[in-house]
Amino acid sequence: MRNLEGALQTYYLLLGCIQYAVGFFTARRQSELLNIKFKHLNGQDNCITTLVMKTGIGEARLTHDIPVIPLVTRMLSRLERFHQECGLSPEQIKNSNCFGRFSLKRKPGINKPDPKKYNCHLDILCDYFQTDSYNERRYYVRQHQLRRAFAVSFFYLNTRGNLSVLSYYFGHMDFKQIYRYLTTVVGNKEMIDIKSAYLAEETITQGAAVQDLLNKLGVFPPTTVLKVIERQRLESYYKSLIRNEKIKIDTTFLSIEDRDEMLISITVSESQHGK
Known part of the structure; x- marks a missing residue:
């Protein structure tokens, strides 16, 4: 506790909870979530602007406005307020990645996230809630699994229809992709x-x-x-x-x-x- 390990673990758990909820309800690829910045959030219209990672390179990629439920907007807004309480200016936060870690090194700010740290937050979440173990090894959830879970849930809750809506939400430019995607996750x-x-x-x-x-x-x-x-x-x-x-x-x-x-x-x- 003297090294604030307990506080850091709680902070990472907070990030893991938000990543889990946002990851499931937006069904984005992990690479897309890593690139979301606070300036991409539109709380008034409840939507997030993301880059579609398979449509080009860098800023040349197509953007995709996806609608989100109010819960996602509230969670990301609270994370934004958390950084404000830590002393960051609105302009700093606006241009920072949503899932980066707050840092006090040299100058307070939010570090750019990477897959390893992103998965670390999900691991801490799974440890905290003690997810199932197999052969004495804990099961750790990953973003591609949350994305698949959303696809299957959406498919069944919508009476196995609306493939065009699901294709749009997933950011698939080719309608065939979503059908093939479903056939790989549905038995x-x-x-x-x-x-x-x-x-x-x-x-x-x-x-x-x-x-x-x-x-x-x-x-x-x-x-x-x-x-x-x-x-x-x-x-x-x-x-x-x-x-x-x-x-x-x-x-x-x-x-x-x-x-x-x-x-x-x-x-x-x-x-x-x-x-």
């Missing part, structure tokens, strides 16, 4: 759930995909009465068709007027026709 079982949910929704709303499916299944006699069954049963039915490879759901991406569009193709196996 096979979940993908079957997603595909069956899509078919069930198309069937209920009589969308283009179900019309195509009915045409492929064959022509029904004029006296046939078609009735849509309950949504959950319908999903279960489509799951069994996909698992048994009676139907196959694929995605195709097209670029129309500089805009990516995703098409769903449905393949019905010959056994479905009784051949």
